[in-house]
Amino acid sequence: MEERKNRVFGLLGKDISYSFSRGYFTEKFKKMGFEKCKYVNFDIPTIKKFPSEVIETPHLSGINVTIPYKQEVIPYLDKLDKTAKKIGAVNTIKLTKRGNLKGYNTDVIGFEKSISPFLKKHHKFALILGTGGASKAIAYALKQNKIDYKFVSRNPSGKKQISYENLSEEVINKYTVIINCTPLGTSPNVDKYPSIPYQFLSEKHLLFDLIYNPELTVFLSKGQEKGATVKNGYEMLEIQAEESWKIWNQSK
Template identity: 30%
Template sequence: MTRPAEIPYAEVIGDPIAQSKSPAIHGLWLGKLGIAADYRACHVRPDELADYIAERRADPLWRGCNVTMPHKQSVMPLLDRIDPPAGEIGAVNTVLGGSGGTLSGTNTDASGFLEPLTTDLAKTHYYRMARIVGTGGAARAIITALADKGFTLVVAGRDPGKARALLDELAPKGEHHAIPLSHFADPTDFAFDDREGCLDLVINASSLGMRGQPPLPFDWSHAPPGSIAYDIVTAPLDTPFLQGARAKGHRTIDGLSMLIGQAATAFAHFFGAPPPRDHDAELRALLTQ
């Protein structure tokens, strides 16, 4: 865990970490703004986490770090303060350095997930429903964010008991439902009612469909007409899940949308300036090379 050059820096930590796109995102933004700072990836194993935090706490050049798996929950007791919405989500994905070596933890996953839905959420709806596949760390942020926006949630997981526990913890109000993942795999002849004035989301918040993982078993007869399909997977970017949604006429949102959105909030925290979002097209081209 060596230090970068003698300039302010931030980094992303995880185990593994080589696949992270965060250095490319922050590096482009720093270059466009002409900020003399660095952002890089740092491989931190679980048994190294406490030492890493202690070392960075004492470094006046360190501005903080983004936190990926498997550290989003285990880092929390090592920090001095947990800020909203990390406390509600129960996971930290951004650690910020403060005066006197104090460290705070926050979570930008929720805001990053919601960013491409800003226009939709600004409208008034008779009813909002989200079908969410996954019960991991990303699902925690998504469940919390959508419950706060008035959605009725259906969470599907390999273990429906875990899905139920997440709903009870993160979204105790409302008539939410936990179901087995297999529920969405087979076709249904369910006749959906009129969806005019409704907002329906179908979200893959799992690793299914990621390169090296099996595809997500989702039959699109389970999605109401006019649904928005949202996949947080970034490799590959155009997953079979999204391809199936487009084939049925649904609008799609890919994983880079959430990744760039959450990075934008973290960048402002680390470097004291909003990122230059007018370069998003160039950034997407860089990340998909």
């Protein structure tokens, strides 16, 4: 890490004033004494602005990617690493020494490390709420850990997807891991939550919410009321942020 150089990092997304990443990395640079490093939000209304408003930024070294651009940014990249290619979604971009843009996905390792201490033998089946870019990384991680899964969607298509209306007591009893990959419940809209039949939850269930603000979403609190184990997305974000940092500072 060349701390003497001006280096700019940032978060690509839409409506991201809440940005975990900016606060996390600003504090990290302060602690490390990297006064010339800066982390900014690239809050753009459309991915078409990516080349002019993001890539042209002087001293740009690395980018994190969040909703809704984890898939949309891919056509603008020169290369994807193996994991990002398999998933079809990117949350980290490195500007290489040759000036190329290479995409990675650190959501996988962040989710895996964060959820694994809570997984028990009976957690064999999972429901993934939402079908966006983040959900693809979650599905990949579950597959790696031999947990069968289904996506829950408002407009399901194919065998791997099920509608919210079809979440019966039987389905909920079988799928004891439920992961919220939707933005429902994120601050300031803290009263919102995914429409699942919470009355069928039990102490056998594990509910994981990718949201970290608020700390306890309605989704998680409804699970907690039924005795379920709950976990928010804060630790996952910390882990994936550190993985991004490693990628940005690799010599390649």
